[in-house]
Amino acid sequence: MNDFLKGSNVYLIGMMGAGKTTVGKLLAAQLGYRFMDTDAVIEQVTGLPIAELFAQSGEEAFRQMESQVLAELCAYTRLTIATGGGIVLKRENWGYLRHGIVVWLDVPVEQLQTRLQADTTRPLLQDADPATKLQALLEQRQPLYAQADVHIRYDVAETSEEVAKRAIEQIKQALKPSV
Ligand SMILES: Nc1ncnc2c1ncn2[C@@H]1O[C@H](COP(=O)(O)OP(=O)(O)OP(=O)(O)O)[C@@H](O)[C@H]1O
Ligand SMILES: O=C(O)C1=C[C@@H](O)[C@@H](O)[C@H](O)C1
Numbered sequence: 001m002n003d004f005l006k007g008s009n010v011y012l013i014g015m016m017g018a019g020k021t022t023v024g025k026l027l028a029a030q031l032g033y034r035f036m037d038t039d040a041v042i043e044q045v046t047g048l049p050i051a052e053l054f055a056q057s058g059e060e061a062f063r064q065m066e067s068q069v070l071a072e073l074c075a076y077t078r079l080t081i082a083t084g085g086g087i088v089l090k091r092e093n094w095g096y097l098r099h100g101i102v103v104w105l106d107v108p109v110e111q112l113q114t115r116l117q118a119d120t121t122r123p124l125l126q127d128a129d130p131a132t133k134l135q136a137l138l139e140q141r142q143p144l145y146a147q148a149d150v151h152i153r154y155d156v157a158e159t160s161e162e163v164a165k166r167a168i169e170q171i172k173q174a175l176k177p178s179v
């Protein structure tokens, strides 16, 4: 149980493969919070894997669902929420994210490539040149991710557990009243 967050939700943002789902679960456990994942909620509600949903209904339909799920989750407290990599793209989503504290998990793009090399579940990377696609997505999104309250840059040197611990320290720091 923690009191420094006063029940506010923690929203994890960042690129595909940055560890929002992996670190998010650990962070939730450390905070005594419930863990939610917007991608997983969408998969549960539609009964379809994200890649299938993109193929059947297109990215825009997915983005609309993503905003709806985020809006629903905002009504709750004491949640750690892993979001989809593209949640930052819609301005309206920032209105929801700002209900809580926003944490950007930022991993070097080469590391993301290694992690996602064999992954077929990220539809936006099913491209002839996934490395270039990933780089282009990062360049488009970086200024949006940078609007987070807390920025956690990490690489292979830190385990997911260590990153979750550091996230708590940095959140505490960000919540300290400035004098
Ligand atoms: N700290 C870490 N060190 C090494 N590998 C990691 C770390 N965190 C996550 N991974 C690995 O990277 C891959 C992607 O992680 P994860 O699914 O948590 O990313 P994500 O940010 O939720 O991505 P998406 O936006 O696509 O949902 C997984 O295979 C996971 O095991
Ligand atoms: O970066 C993105 O745009 C995405 C990331 C994933 O979390 C999923 O939300 C989906 O694959 C799209």
Ligand SMILES: [Mg+2]
Pocket: 020, 021, 022, 037, 039, 082, 083
């Ligand atoms: Mg995820």
